[in-house]
Amino acid sequence: MIHFADTFLRLRKEKHLTQTEVAEHLGVTKASVSKWETGQTLPDVSLLPLIASFFDVTLDKLFDYHPTLSPEQIQARYKAYCDDFAENPFEAVFPKLKEEVHRYYSDYRYLYQIAILLLNHYPAAIDPAESALSVSEVHEFTLQLCKRVEENGADPLLCENAHNVRMMIELQNRNFSYVIEELSDLLLPDRVTDMASVLVTAYTASGNLQEADRAAQISIYRSLLTIFGHTLNRMRLQVQDERALCEHIRRAEAIMDAYDLIHLHPNTAGAFYYQALLLRIQAAENPSEQSLLSEAHRLIERFCQSAVILFANDLCIHGDSYFPDITEWFQGNSMGSVAVRNKKEVLQSVLEGFDHPALQIMGTDFLQKRKEELRRQCEKYL
Numbered sequence: 001m002i003h004f005a006d007t008f009l010r011l012r013k014e015k016h017l018t019q020t021e022v023a024e025h026l027g028v029t030k031a032s033v034s035k036w037e038t039g040q041t042l043p044d045v046s047l048l049p050l051i052a053s054f055f056d057v058t059l060d061k062l063f064d065y066h067p068t069l070s071p072e073q074i075q076a077r078y079k080a081y082c083d084d085f086a087e088n089p090f091e092a093v094f095p096k097l098k099e100e101v102h103r104y105y106s107d108y109r110y111l112y113q114i115a116i117l118l119l120n121h122y123p124a125a126i127d128p129a130e131s132a133l134s135v136s137e138v139h140e141f142t143l144q145l146c147k148r149v150e151e152n153g154a155d156p157l158l159c160e161n162a163h164n165v166r167m168m169i170e171l172q173n174r175n176f177s178y179v180i181e182e183l184s185d186l187l188l189p190d191r192v193t194d195m196a197s198v199l200v201t202a203y204t205a206s207g208n209l210q211e212a213d214r215a216a217q218i219s220i221y222r223s224l225l226t227i228f229g230h231t232l233n234r235m236r237l238q239v240q241d242e243r244a245l246c247e248h249i250r251r252a253e254a255i256m257d258a259y260d261l262i263h264l265h266p267n268t269a270g271a272f273y274y275q276a277l278l279l280r281i282q283a284a285e286n287p288s289e290q291s292l293l294s295e296a297h298r299l300i301e302r303f304c305q306s307a308v309i310l311f312a313n314d315l316c317i318h319g320d321s322y323f324p325d326i327t328e329w330f331q332g333n334s335m336g337s338v339a340v341r342n343k344k345e346v347l348q349s350v351l352e353g354f355d356h357p358a359l360q361i362m363g364t365d366f367l368q369k370r371k372e373e374l375r376r377q378c379e380k381y382l
Contacts, residue, residue, distance in 0.1 A: 003064035005039040011055040025054055068107040078113055085121050086342035091133040098141065108153040115145045115165050120340045139169055214325045221326055224259055228252060228272050235279050242283045249276050262306050264320050266313065270306030273299050274353055281358045288361065296362055304374050307350050311381040315343055347378050
């Protein structure tokens with residue numbers, strides 16, 4: 001309703017009417033109309049249908065109310081909140097976000113993106129010792145958004161994505177049994193999963209070779225990223241077996257080099273190298289052994305290389321000569337190429353990685369120098 005005054009004034013002027021003429025039609029005083037236009041008062045609710053009819057607009061338009069947002073508006077709001085979270089305390093931004101979300105509570109695409117936004121910004125942004133806002137409160141609000149999308153959204157894919165985000169939050173809440181019950185069907189042997197190959201075959205058979213190749217690219221690309229997530233899971237499970245861990249790293253790096261993943265998707269590459277570094281140190285029988293230190297230096301250099309490439313790409317995902325259609329494909333999603341987090345916030349997170357206790361075997365001086373060098377290399381892209 002805060003937009004009523006401006007909208008009413010604009011509509012009256014578009015009709016070339018005086019305040020007196022409008023007042024006579026509505027059966028009110030000229031002073032009442034004047035107060036509506038200056039925002040001092042609002043019309044009685046019983047007058048709203050009459051006013052909307054007089055100006056030949058809907059009530060939504062009368063109040064400049066937009067129950068849904070365009071993809072561009074969602075992207076702009078997402079980026080604005082990313083910047084706000086980077087510059088201000090989470091507990092200061094969160095109430096404003098909640099208030100706006102309630103204005104668009106029937107825009108399920110927007111609710112889903114807000115859930116993604118919150119998932120990417122907490123709980124690391126909340127310090128229990130300093131903040132009156134609890135992680136559980138944010139979790140509960142995000143779960144409500146996901147449930148609302150699942151229960152009311154008309155798009156099956158959007159509902160499925162909201163369900164998956166909800167499972168991630170339940171995992172953070174340590175509701176392991178619930179997550180297992182919800183997702184265990186994914187591993188049933190009779191479940192048909194590779195429908196992308198059916199789509200590729202259909203495109204090929206119909207003579208649309210360009211779309212067939214595009215679908216194949218997307219399928220390979222998705223599978224490639226999935227490989228590294230599952231490899232890290234196996235590495236964590238076998239962290240006590242140093243030989244197995246080295247084999248995981250060797251195989252993963254062979255795939256990474258074959259597809260030039262460090263340039264294609266530096267975020268995935270960097271995350272893999274950092275986690276591999278920590279697990280490799282944890283698995284070592286003798287952390288001070290020279291061969292381990294050499295391996296640790298190699299892994300951290302690949303991690304730094306990935307980070308610099310990530311910032312050089314403006315945190316955006318893109319394809320390459322082998323995956324020429326990936327850039328356009330990714331920009332076709334609801335958020336386009338908007339980065340999921342603010343660049344300054346991401347850089348801070350990357351630099352904090354050097355403070356992990358396990359890395360201290362590499363020497364405080366080395367870590368500090370490499371940290372400052374990485375900061376210098378990345379900051380020129382901010």
